[in-house]
Amino acid sequence: MTPPLTGQDIAEANGAVNALLDHQLQGTGVTARQFVIxxxxxxxxxxxxxxxxxxxxxxxxxTLDANGAAAELDTLAAKGLVTEAELTTAGEAEYERLQAVANATAAELYAEFAPEELATTRSVLRRVIERAQQLSAV
Known part of the structure; x- marks a missing residue:
């Protein structure tokens, strides 16, 4: 019998994917968190x-508080990638370059999964997010 899906499973998958992204971004001068931003x-x-x-x-x-969010944006601004809350021309180019790396990594990561499995997984995760938000609002 397959054990039930738990938050731990989701957290471990998230951690593994984040570690892969960290690895792929090494040497770019941009952290995984900054790429997400x-x-x-x-x-x-x-x-x-x-x-x-x-x-x-x-x-x-x-895992950012108000000071951390401001500091990350200030760091991206110091790198010339953002101004206030918009990408600069250099930021757009860097984002496109890094997105290409992330897309190639995702393609390799998900290559062994059937499209139907990926669609079901995405649907389930979206519903988990929605349900968690509903329960948090109670």
């Missing part, structure tokens, strides 16, 4: 600086 800006924007900081803090997987 660049992605949030690129995909979910536009943002005000304050709204972006609040969103980053709300994303528990980033």
């Amino acid at each position: 660049l992605r949030v800006i690129a995909v979910r924007g536009p943002w005000s600086r304050h709204a972006l900081e609040e969103f980053l803090v709300s994303q528990r997987q980033l």
Whole structure:
């Protein structure tokens, strides 16, 4: 009998994928957390600086408090990748380069899974997120 899915399973999978991303980003000058922040800006924007900081803090997987979110954005700004809450031209180019690395890594990671399995997994994880949010609101 297969044991039930638990939060530990999800956390371990998340940790393994994050470790893989850390490995792939070594030597780029951008951490996995900073890459995620660049992605949030690129995909979910536009943002005000304050709204972006609040969103980053709300994303528990980033383990950021208000000071940490501000510091990460300041670091990305010092690297010339963001201004306030927008990607610079250099930031857009760097994000595209890093996204290509992440896409290649994801393709390799998921290559052995059937498309139906990946679709089911995504659906289940989305529902887990929604249900957890509903239960947290109670």
